[in-house]
Amino acid sequence: MEKNNSFQMKICVVGTFAVGKSSLVRRFVENRFDSHYVNTIGATIRQKKLIWDGLSINMNIWDMEDNTDVMHSSYLWEANAFLAVCDLSRLQTIPFLWSNIRQLQIHYPNVPVIVAGNKVDLVKQPRLPLPDDLQESVEAVVLTSAKTGENVYRLFSLMANKMVAPAAVSVY
Template sequence: MNSGKERKISKKVCLLGPFAVGKTSLVRRFIYNRFEDRYVSTIGVKVSRKIVMTPHNNEIIELSIMLWDIAGADEVDELRRSYLNGVAGAILVCDLTRRETIDKMTAYAKAIHAITPQAPLVLAANKLDLMPERAISDQMLQNVAQQLGSSVHLVSAKTGDHVEALFKELASLLVQNV
């Protein structure tokens, strides 16, 4: 029941995935609703923030999401592992046009859960706009999502398709235990 009080909470969310899967583009689309065609590799980590109003138990929570866009890599090394401290949830990003990117998701999930065992994960299969070049089947995505205990969202940072739903689902998961 909403007592008229505003509840404000802040949560750290990491985006993890191999190089050039579209992590930065997803963040840019979610926060600024724009897309840039030119690719500039993220170095280290870039932190952004967005406030999302999230319903929970008959009240609205003002959720400040701190988005940590971590540079792509094939594995989570010690430097990247240090960026995960304090993580509350994660978006694991693969590229629908590159089959090998889905194979990295389990390692990213293990790295997150080594820090925060109950952190919710959401799998984002990006580049939905490139369907003719698609290399990852729905069945593959469902199998990986099941292994991770996560949902899967087919998204396009370029067109914006399903990006808002991806982040809203994670926001909802983040406030479940507050």
């Protein structure tokens, strides 16, 4: 993975429909938000370069469609990290999040998972406690807003940091 102080990183973004996967990626890559919803078909690949502690990190971010079959898809092959997203304003998306993570555990047990509880701007007292069986599988939980940009850069920086210097579970 390392070459001349640079890293190539494949991040796969998973979650059910309309949780803000594409919006999080757009906010991070382009620093903009578009309220017009467009359903992702297959995968959209975006790129962003970060400089982290003197290292150049080239992030290839795969924004995945909402499809449970995608968990078995070749799209996920060679992923360095998974970003699992739910919508904090739609509590029914949270069980799907946990289910997705359990599937990732089975099929990709050595790939780190970071959780984004998105749309924090729409919730008065946001919380996203991890189920006991996922405590060791999830590297971090970050509460985000693609709309306002809250914690979006921190989310992707944390993913880069986990690849460069793995650490214990963190909650932001």
